[in-house]
Amino acid sequence: MRQALSDIAVVQLGSGVAADWCGKVFADLGADVVKVEPPGGDPRRAQRGAFANLNTNKRSVVLEPTPAAAGELLELLGSADLVVEAPGSGGLADRGLDRGEVQASRPALSVVAITGFGATGPYAGYAWSDLVAQTFAGTLVQDRRGHVRLPMSVTQCAVGHTAAFSGLAAVLRSRATGAGAFVDCAASEALATNPTRIGRYLGWEYGERKPLEEMVADSSSTVLPVGPHPCADGFVAMMMIPPQLPEMLAVLDSDELREFFARPDAFVRPEAKEVLDGALYPWLLTHTRQEITDAAQAAGWPVTPVHVPEEVLAADHLHQRGFWQHADDPELGPVLLPGAPYRFTEGGWRLRRPAPRVGQADPPGPVVEERVPPRPTPPVAAAEVDVPPLRGLRVLDLTTVWSGPLLTMHLADLGAEVIRVESPRVFPPTTRGYLPRPNQQMLLSTILGGYGPVAPERPDRPYNRHSLYNSINRGKRSCTLDLRGPEQKELFLRLIARSDVFVENLKSSTLHQLGIHETELLAANPRLIVLRIPPAGLSGDWAHYTGFGGQFDGLTGFASLCGHRGTELYETPTTQHMDSVTGPAGVFALLAALHYRAATGRGQVLELAQSENVLAQLGDVFVDLQLGHQPQRHGNRDPNLAPQGVYRCADGRPLAVTVTDDRAWAALTAVIGRPDLAADAALSDVAGRTADHDRLDEAIAVWAATTPATAAFTALQTSGVAAAPLLTEAELAADPQVLAREFIRPLDSTDVGRFDHLAHAYRGIPLAWERGAPVLGEDNEYVFRELLELGAEDYRRLVDQGVVTEDYLDRDGRPY
Structure with a gap:
């Protein structure tokens, strides 16, 4: 059975959750993914639940990670479209191969490299870990005990999805142009491209670069309830x-x-x-x-229950939706694995086989049939090698708040023409601020906000100057339509007929309440890809639930895992993780669906239940639970790496440190001047260091307290120890790596003027960077006169009726 990516071949080199996840999402949509392992297998096989979850549908080939096996690897690469590599853990260079030479001999081959800080710049090659990447990216969350990382491997899965969609974009571009690409995916940049970080940074620029206060939003510090609150039989999650x-x-x-x-x-x-x-x-x-x-x-x-993982595994809603998938794993036996993070009408996610045994290159079952080359697929991407790959693709964007706009921002970065369809008579709270005119309520809210100055000779329209909106809507257009009116709905359907993709993340019932149904959209345009992004799905007991990512942290069990070791549920920090990871997942699904459309000529409906995407990232937790391992909060520690933590330096700045292996342990003891620890045989392996973690934390903390953060960072990294400081906005703007990689770049937006923004989540293919976020209705004339070919008289009538406007209107049709 053909899947969306059945004609794509991927070779995965190196270990790590991000690379594994990247390979997994390709394989789960039908790509032939070969995981190259060393003799004895990937060290992650010791983490049985994680390996089972991260390697479904792959094949395994064993090659020595040395130059001696380079010839066999080159033969394997001969039929590949994409190499996914984790340099330093079995990548091309680790195997004696020069990436440039490999790609020169195979011009259509693309390579996506996942590193901590990027392939260029003064920090290229620096050691990293999940905690280090989260810290440098500024995505740590905070509770009353200090900064703490997002739990388990969820952020590395997010990095993997960013690598996957950028890698798939490179493959589609290569199919159209014959030119492969080197995609540089730095985990710290991928993670920094989240609504909180980029919105906060732009707010700092808007605020004349004055220091921003750090606020701990929890149940004890805000007027309106935020976070888990106790109730008669447990906790509920609140955010409003x-x-x-x-x-x-x-x-x-x-x-x-x-x-x-x-x-x-x-x-x-x-x-x-x-x-x-x-x-x-x-x-x-x-x-x-x-x-x-x-x-x-x-x-x-918006309120939801707070669940622990056992309750999530048993929840009726997920069984009603068939989310859990039965697998007969060769190592674990019968087990339930997370299902699709996104659902296709056709050609979508399938569990064809469980994770392979070591060297299981051709496991029994349908794999041989699936590897028969399918009929050629027409190209999706633009034919010009020097333009963004989605140039010429049109996306209608009916999204609000964070998750949807971030997703369509990535599409705009790839060159798509993204047109926001906005109702001037329904102000969207949070999307463009809380109210059309700011008031004291907005200033006291726990959700990020901030307003830029009014540009010279521009009207004072605060909803066009909100930092969060402007940071995640770059590169888009805006038109105004109130879809509740029959004439405006007809205009919308005419736009649908001229578009390739429609994306919405409204309440699960809202689209149908507007009188817009998927069948009607596909009737207007049979090639249309419709992406719906409900929080918990379009069916099941939770389908009607609405709210922010914070509520769904509780529903998915994420909140029960997030926080410092030994803390209680009511101390859980608030996150926007679900919003941040929806974007990369949605872009990958859309690119795959567009590739499938090119082969079949058919559009379809995709459903990305945001909470199920998070559950898929937590898959190892649910598999381990079935193996008898109870999940727990690890805080800043890692059960497989020790020591690891966040330590306060002499200048008060937090510094993340991770000892990734025994060599790094020896280096750390030398840097902090503790030869006695290096000589302690009980600390020679990770098990011993984990058992004595409290003492090691104290030793590192004592050293850090006498050393400024930058000096500590430099000393550790030059010795091969993974480390990174937590940067304020001012420190980020001045950081040598950020400057060298031009991760901060200026954009113009009509009502605020030119300001610096955080840039793309990856690099290596042509990407758009042409205009800032649109003001409301900025592109009305283009949409209605050029695209829909309305005459001047009809257009003027829409203006007179308040359909075409650049203002939000009150009940009487007057601008606020």
Whole structure:
């Protein structure tokens, strides 16, 4: 059975979660992925749950990681479209092969290299780990005990998906042009391209580069409830913005609360939190998780239950959707594995076989049939080698808040013409700020915000100057349409007929409530790819749940794993991880669907349930659980690497340190001046160091406290020890690696002018960097006059009706 990527061949070199995940997502959509392992197999095989989850549908070939086996590897590369490598752990150079020479002899071959800091710049070749990459990227979260990494391997899976979509873009470009590419995927840059980091950075630029305060958003520090809160049978996850206050008040049904929050200064009154908590906690503690969730979701107040992994594995919703997939793993026996992070109407995700045994290059089953070359596929990408590969592709963007706009930003980076379709009569809270005109509520909210100055000779329209919106909507166009009107819906369908992709992340029911159905879209354009991005899916018990990523951290079990060792659920830091990882996954799925369309001529509907994408990243947790291993919070430690942690340096700056192997351990002891630790035989392996981790933390902390962060970073990295400082915005802007790689670049946006932005998540193929985020309705004339070919009279009528506008309109049709 043909899958979307059945005609693509990938060779995976080297170890690491990011490379494994990259190879996995190709294999799961049908690509022939060969995992090259050393004799004895990938060291990750010792982590049985992780290996089983990360290597489904692959083949295994054993080659010595030495120049002696270079000839066999070159033969293997002869039929490959893409090499996925992790330099330093069995990549091309580790095997005595020069990448440039390999690609020169195979001009259509592309290579994606996953490193910590990038293949160029002064930090090229520096040692790294998940914690080090998260720290340098600025994606650590914070609770009352300090900075802590996102748990397990979820961020490395996100890096792997970034490598996958950029690698697939390179392959599609090669199919169109004959020119392969070297894709440089630095984990720290891929992770930094998330809404929190890039929005905060642009907010700092907007704020005249004044230092930003670090805020710990938890249940004890904010007026509106954020994070896990206790209830009668456990915890519920909360996250909300001020415009959702009426929905919460309706559920709590307290006259005292209504009276208090009717005051214009309610949020700034010192007793505000005490008054709210006095009504909230008694109600929570007398209701169960499900009772609270049902009441809140029905009213539009975003709340979900907090689950532990065992509850997630047993949840009816996921079994109703068939998410868990039965596998007979050769090492583990019968086991449930996570299913598709995205669902295709045809040609999509399939579990064809479990992870291979060492050297199992041609396992029994359908693999031989699948490797028969399918019929040639017409190219998807632009034919010109020096333009972004998606130039000429049109995307209609009906997305809000963070996850959807970040996804379509990546498509715009790849050269697609992305047109935001925005209703001027429905202001989208959070997407463009909280209200059309800023007020005190916005300043007190826990969600990132910040406004740029008004550019000279431009009107004061704050919704065009919000840092979060402007940071994740670069390169796009904007038109205004209120799809609730029949004429405007007809105009929308005419746009659909002229587009390639439609992306939406509204509530699961909203599209149909607008009278827009998938069948209608495909009838208007049978080649259209429709991507729907609901939080929990379009079917099942949780399908109607809505909210921010913070709620779904609780629903997926993610929150139960996130935080410092020994902390309680109510201390869990708030994250936006689900929003950040939806983008790379969605782009990969769309590129695969476009490739499939090129072969079949058919469009289709894709469903990316954001929470299921996160569950897939946590797959090792659920497999290990079935093997009898109870998950726990590791904080900044890693059960397979020791020591590891975040330490406060002499200048007060946090520094992440990871000892990745025994050689790095010897180097660390030399740098910190502790030969006694190097001589201690009990610490000679990771098991011994893990057992004595507290003592080693103390030793590193003592040294760090006497050394400035930059000096400590340099001393450790030049000795081969993975380390990185946590950078403020000012430090990021001045960092030598950031400057050398031009990771900060200027963009112009109409209402704010020119400001520096964080740049692309990867490099190596032509990418767009032409315009900043559009102001509301900026491209109305282009869309309606050029694309839809409306006459001047019809266009003027739409302007007079307030359909075509550059302002948000109140109920009476007047600009705010």
